[in-house]
Amino acid sequence: MIENAVPISTLFIGINGLIAFSLSYIASVERTKTRVWHGESKEDVAAQPNPLINPNPWAALVEQSSQKFFKGKTQDYGLLQRKIRAHGNFAEYVPHALLFVLALELMHTPTWILWLLGSTLSVARIAHAWGLIKTYGPSPGRAIGFFLTWFVYVFGSIACIFYALANIL
Numbered sequence: 001m002i003e004n005a006v007p008i009s010t011l012f013i014g015i016n017g018l019i020a021f022s023l024s025y026i027a028s029v030e031r032t033k034t035r036v037w038h039g040e041s042k043e044d045v046a047a048q049p050n051p052l053i054n055p056n057p058w059a060a061l062v063e064q065s066s067q068k069f070f071k072g073k074t075q076d077y078g079l080l081q082r083k084i085r086a087h088g089n090f091a092e093y094v095p096h097a098l099l100f101v102l103a104l105e106l107m108h109t110p111t112w113i114l115w116l117l118g119s120t121l122s123v124a125r126i127a128h129a130w131g132l133i134k135t136y137g138p139s140p141g142r143a144i145g146f147f148l149t150w151f152v153y154v155f156g157s158i159a160c161i162f163y164a165l166a167n168i169l
Contacts, residue, residue: 007167010103013096014160020096021153028146037137039081078136086129093149097121100156107163117156124148 031037052063101118128145135142 011164
């Protein structure tokens with residue numbers, strides 16, 4: 001038995017990791033089927049209202065100041081959306097993945113597992129962000145990133161469940 005452990009939390013972190021992985025897989029398969037790589041439809045960006053038509057004083061000040069700062073701007077809305085999604089994907093996946101590492105460390109799991117999960121996660125999220133920002137649609141960096149992240153989710157979830165049950169039973 002492991003002293004000062006958190007077996008119940010670790011168990012639920014593992015179970016919810018598998019749920020998150022399943023939801024991620026379902027969404028990824030649907031994106032591949034529909035070929036809609038960002039947003040929920042191709043009309044998403046076009047349907048948004050323009051806040052600079054009749055702006056309030058604050059919006060007008062921010063627009064005027066930012067245009068002075070960013071001279072020679074480009075209007076690559078696809079790049080903008082890809083950068084936003086790179087950040088969003090990071091924010092969606094990393095907290096739960098780090099919980100695997102934290103919970104497993106609290107469970108006194110062998111350090112090689114902690115290093116494997118932590119370093120794989122870091123490489124995965126860098127590769128994914130790079131692939132997502134540089135290329136619209138499928139790319140090697142994006143594929144490497146999400147497959148390695150899924151590895152962290154599946155391996156981390158199973159490890160959490162294993163060590164939790166080993167401590168509970």
